Amino acid sequence: MRGSDWQTQAMGKRTVAKGVLILVTIAWGSTFLVIKSQVATVAVGWFLALRFTVAALPLLPFALREFQAIPWKPAIWSGIWLFLAYYLQTQGLVFTGPDRAAFITGLNVLAIPLLNFALYRKALLPKMAVSAGMMLLGLALFLSPKGGINLGDVMVFGTAVLLAGQVLITSSLPQHASWVGFTFVELAVTAVLSWATTSFQPAPEMTPSLMGAELYIGVVATTFALLGQTWGQTKVPAFQAGLIFVFEPIFAAIFGVTLGHRQITWVEAVGGLIMVGALLGYEWLGRPVPSGKI
Numbered sequence: 001m002r003g004s005d006w007q008t009q010a011m012g013k014r015t016v017a018k019g020v021l022i023l024v025t026i027a028w029g030s031t032f033l034v035i036k037s038q039v040a041t042v043a044v045g046w047f048l049a050l051r052f053t054v055a056a057l058p059l060l061p062f063a064l065r066e067f068q069a070i071p072w073k074p075a076i077w078s079g080i081w082l083f084l085a086y087y088l089q090t091q092g093l094v095f096t097g098p099d100r101a102a103f104i105t106g107l108n109v110l111a112i113p114l115l116n117f118a119l120y121r122k123a124l125l126p127k128m129a130v131s132a133g134m135m136l137l138g139l140a141l142f143l144s145p146k147g148g149i150n151l152g153d154v155m156v157f158g159t160a161v162l163l164a165g166q167v168l169i170t171s172s173l174p175q176h177a178s179w180v181g182f183t184f185v186e187l188a189v190t191a192v193l194s195w196a197t198t199s200f201q202p203a204p205e206m207t208p209s210l211m212g213a214e215l216y217i218g219v220v221a222t223t224f225a226l227l228g229q230t231w232g233q234t235k236v237p238a239f240q241a242g243l244i245f246v247f248e249p250i251f252a253a254i255f256g257v258t259l260g261h262r263q264i265t266w267v268e269a270v271g272g273l274i275m276v277g278a279l280l281g282y283e284w285l286g287r288p289v290p291s292g293k294i
Contacts, residue, residue: 017235021244024228027221029251032098033259035090038213042204044090045197047214048083052191054218056184063184070181071173078169078182079189085162086190087197088155096152099264102252103275104156110135110278111164119168134278141271183226250276 038047063070093101110132173182204210253272257264264272 013235017232018244020228021232024225024232025244025248026251027225029102029248030255031217031221032093032102032252033255034213034217036093036098036101038210039090039094042210043198043201044087044094045194045201046204048086048090049191049194049198050210050214051218051222052086052187052194054214055222056187056191058219058223059180059184059187063178063181066178066181069176069178070185071177072185074169074173075182075185076189078166079186080193081162081166081169082186083190083193085159085166087194088162089159092152092155092159094152095150096156097256099249099253099256100153101156102249103272104153105160105163106249106275107135107157107160108163108167111161112167115161115164116168131278131281134281135275138271138274138276138278141267141274187222247276 035047089101089105170182173179249272253264
């Protein structure tokens with residue numbers, strides 16, 4: 001194959017991969033509105049138990065095939081962190097809006113270096129302070145028109161910190177480890193812990209709306225999204241992938257406005273743009289966040 005042909009094929013694959021990553025980001029952004037609508041009538045534990053059971057099952061055959069390469073200890077710990085993160089996020093959505101939750105969850109980008117410093121004494125760079133200041137300013141503007149910070153916002157902030165810890169665990173996996181096996185165990189642990197909470201909550205009625213939401217959230221926005229993210233990042237540099245993922249809260253806000261009839265004031269819009277600017281600046285000035293390394 002001539003060099004020009006190879007370059008053309010490589011560019012084509014990168015273009016497709018970028019499209020896949022955009023679809024993944026859109027799927028993630030859409031989940032906030034779907035979850036918000038379901039937790040109004042379904043207990044959080046039941047919603048999560050069904051979601052992560054549906055998400056884990058498609059990976060079971062692949063995990064069994066790569067059983068020997070599964071890094072069990074980090075996968076179990078990651079599942080615990082993931083359960084706590086999503087429980088807080090889902091419970092928080094009972095009290096706060098989907099677009100607010102998406103923007104606050106985006107704080108995990110800045111929580112990663114802070115947690116990395118607290119746990120591993122990794123150096124904090126000046127760019128982190130600048131990005132953190134911009135993020136706090138944008139968050140204050142975004143939250144202020146709706147009565148400031150509420151209980152749901154605080155819960156979702158806990159999600160941001162916990163997801164940062166989960167990213168750090170994932171980034172420490174050895175090269176020979178089975179990513180599919182790790183993901184299956186991670187999702188399975190989250191499902192088991194979620195089922196444990198259902199004994200204290202009333203069982204939901206399995207309506208078509210709930211089943212459709214669980215299938216979409218579980219399969220599309222969890223299983224396929226994670227697989228799409230992994231495949232896409234084998235073709236696209238993590239730096240570029242990180243820039244794409246930054247727009248998750250923007251897509252959440254778009255879904256909130258178009259489908260959820262959410263009204264956004266100009267103050268909130270300015271705050272959101274400042275937060276996105278902080279995330280983009282952090283990605284641009286430093287090494288990519290998705291790898292979990294600073």
